[in-house]
Amino acid sequence: MSSLPSLGPRGEGWVLLQFVILGLLAVVGLSDRGSWEGPLAGVASLLGLALLLAGALLAGRGLLDLGRNLTPVPHPRDDAQLVETGVYALVRHPIYGGLVIGAVGWGLLVASLPTLLLAVGLGAFFDLKSRREEAWLRQRYPGYATYKARTRRLIPWLY
Numbered sequence: 001m002s003s004l005p006s007l008g009p010r011g012e013g014w015v016l017l018q019f020v021i022l023g024l025l026a027v028v029g030l031s032d033r034g035s036w037e038g039p040l041a042g043v044a045s046l047l048g049l050a051l052l053l054a055g056a057l058l059a060g061r062g063l064l065d066l067g068r069n070l071t072p073v074p075h076p077r078d079d080a081q082l083v084e085t086g087v088y089a090l091v092r093h094p095i096y097g098g099l100v101i102g103a104v105g106w107g108l109l110v111a112s113l114p115t116l117l118l119a120v121g122l123g124a125f126f127d128l129k130s131r132r133e134e135a136w137l138r139q140r141y142p143g144y145a146t147y148k149a150r151t152r153r154l155i156p157w158l159y
Contacts, residue, residue: 004132010075011136014129021125025103025118034111041111048108055102058156061087062094074133082141090156092134092147096126097154126154 007013036044063070065086071077087094100123107116130153138144152159 004128004135006075006132008073010071010073011129011132012073014074014132015072017125018129021118021122022099022103025106025115025122028118029106029110029112029115032110032112032114034113036111044108044111048105048110051105052102052109053105055098055100055105057098058087058091058101059095059098062098065094074129075136076140080140082137082144082147084147084151087156089151091152091154093126093130093154094156096130097156100126100154123154130154 005013007017035041065088066083069077069080069083071080091097100119103119103122104116107113107119134144134148141147
């Protein structure tokens with residue numbers, strides 16, 4: 001069992017914290033819009049846009065591939081099946097990873113160091129949330145350890 005708290009019977013508190021962090025990312029990014037100086041400004045903006053789109057694609061694909069197994073809370077539904085195909089063959093938590101990639105892209109696009117720091121915080125949060133979720137998944141699915149051994153946690157090919 002995980003030493004991380006459940007924050008509710010099905011992990012509802014994790015979802016609440018997630019929305020608080022995502023809200024902060026949006027507000028800080030919109031209110032602290034800066035501008036990078038020099039030749040890297042254009043590169044940062046293009047990279048930010050590319051990461052924002054890549055994150056949206058990864059998270060969107062994760063939503064689609066989960067299908068009827070999708071739940072807003074980290075605890076698996078009682079009638080859910082373990083999904084190991086599609087984007088889930090590459091990464092165990094593509095929705096979380098996509099949100100992190102997109103948040104980094106957002107920070108670069110709006111040229112905001114505080115937003116980039118919040119994106120790093122979001123990554124740490126989703127790392128913890130995924131560990132709590134995986135404790136429930138290990139209890140529920142006997143083959144989860146094998147699946148975990150062959151796939152990355154949040155970012156395809158990296159982590």
